Amino acid sequence: MRNSLLKLYVKAQSLKNALKQENGQDLVEYAAVIMLVVLALGTGMSTLASGINSAMGGLGAKISAFLS
Template sequence: MNDLMIKMYLTLKSLMAREEGQDLVEYALVVALIAFGAVAGMKLLATGLNNAFDNITNVLSSNIT
């Protein structure tokens, strides 16, 4: 009974003390999340820029003629 308790304690202690680094999969997920955010942000920025240039074009056209 004592041996079983000691083995369980040592196993639990080794599991708690184990530190492992990040996997390549985790890095890939982070890169994919950043890429998704960048693409979404660029689409939003492109829409805003197109609207701004359309407004500038309309103002310049109405003031020139």
């Protein structure tokens, strides 16, 4: 996870350095916002996946107990 975040950060910094002109400022801001959204989605997806996994495990246990 850290390695992918580091790669994303390096790409964002490279983009920021390449576009230091005034006309590229909006693009850098969009890239920063996209980077934050990707980070939030990555964090949220792992939390959501573990929640779904535990819910399905509980459901499977209840179905198994019902059928026994």
